[in-house]
Amino acid sequence: MRHRLPSPHTFSGQRSAVAGGAAGIAIAVCSFLVLTIGAQPIGADSANSADAAALDSAASSSRSAATITSAPAAVKQAVALAEPAVASGPVTGGTVVTLTGEELTQVSAVQVGGVPAAVVEATPTTLSYQVPVAADLSTGTVPVELFDVTGAAVSVATELPAAETSASAxxxxxxxxxxxxxxxxxxxxxxxxxxxxxxxxxxxxxxxxxxxxxxxxxxxxxxxxxxxxxxxxxxxxxxxxxxxxxxxxxxxxxxxxAAPAMLSFEYLPDPRVTAQTDYLLQHWADYNPAYMAIYGNDCANFTSQGLIARGWQMDAEWGYSEAGGGSAAWVSSTAFRDYMAAHPERGVAIGDDQRASLKVGDIAQFDWDNSGDRDHTATITRIDKTESGVKVYVAGHSKDSDYWDVDVAIAGGGSVSYWGLS
Incomplete structure (x- = not known):
């Protein structure tokens, strides 16, 4: 078999093909290297910086979107100091007591000896209340309690608490x-x-x-x-x-x-009422010769004498003189009723169904025939609160008495009403 040698043209074509293929491979390899280099990080520091920047950016976005809410402020509780400016007063009430403390506008009710007292004024640091009539007009010391709008007792301390601080601040x-x-x-x-x-x-x-x-x-x-x-x-x-x-x-x-702080109030005898009742109990059976007696109808006259002992001042409508005796309002039960109605500063009308609000020294008036006129006037000298109700007793003339039971007085008919004196 004869072998033919390739012609020079054939070798040239093969060299051209090989060269072209090598060039293609070189281009491909270069392209691969370029792509590979582009995909690799330049250095570890650059990678860490890029990652940190990305984390900071994400955290910044989260921070902008999130809301950090501070803890709610603690509500301060009311505290009263056990140092009232006035700690005593008459059993008839009316004494205004002022307390000091913190957040006292939260106080909505005050009780003195278990009896509600009227709040006169409340500020964040002071509280004033008016003492009510003593229960059963009893003298002595009774507790004072403060309550907030929820009915919870308000704290009483000997000194104000120190300002609170946050330990985590x-x-x-x-x-x-x-x-x-x-x-x-x-x-x-x-x-x-x-x-x-x-x-x-x-x-x-x-x-x-x-x-x-x-x-x-x-x-x-x-x-x-x-x-x-x-x-x-x-x-x-x-x-x-x-x-x-x-x-x-x-x-x-x-x-x-060890030593709980508390508020208290001492009820003392009212010198006005004491003088009034002392006079009535002294002269209910032994008429005072300093006044002209109206025998058989001396009830209003005797009541007026007791009011003078209480400290009332005479005026043009209600008064007494040795020469002319007493004015109509001084000696007449009906005229005295009209005088009281025209002078509310002296007292207020109280019905028999409001006996619980009566006090010693108030005035009782009777209408024996329910005609509308007042037929008898006397002064309250004793009040008993029992399970069956309030019992009232009076002193007077023309039913000479020191403690006449009002219910016995109207047992045969008629009605009774009262004047609560200021």
């Missing part, structure tokens, strides 16, 4: 409600030294406050999150402050239990 940075970046950056500057120390020593991150967890590594995460991390020293200081506050509270509670 030393370890946290104040942030606005919108979680602004400026506040976070300011907070991060304050905590930068502690965060750097933790990172250098390898200390484990302490959980953040209010449920916010610390970032996994000091160099990652936003500055705001790092600022919320308490350093071990700050955490220890916060715990120490809390322990000290708890000890102070326990000591205060112990002292309070």
């Amino acid at each position: 030393a370890g946290t940075a104040a942030l606005p409600a919108d979680g602004g970046a400026a506040a976070a950056d300011s907070a991060s500057e304050a905590a930068a030294a502690g965060a750097t120390a933790n990172a250098a020593s390898g200390d484990a991150a302490v959980p953040g406050l209010h449920g916010v967890l610390a970032p996994p590594a000091p160099e990652r995460g936003s500055e705001m999150l790092r600022a919320l991390v308490l350093t071990p020293a700050a955490a220890a200081a916060a715990e120490a402050a809390k322990a000290a506050a708890a000890a102070d509270a326990a000591a205060s509670a112990s002292a309070s239990q």
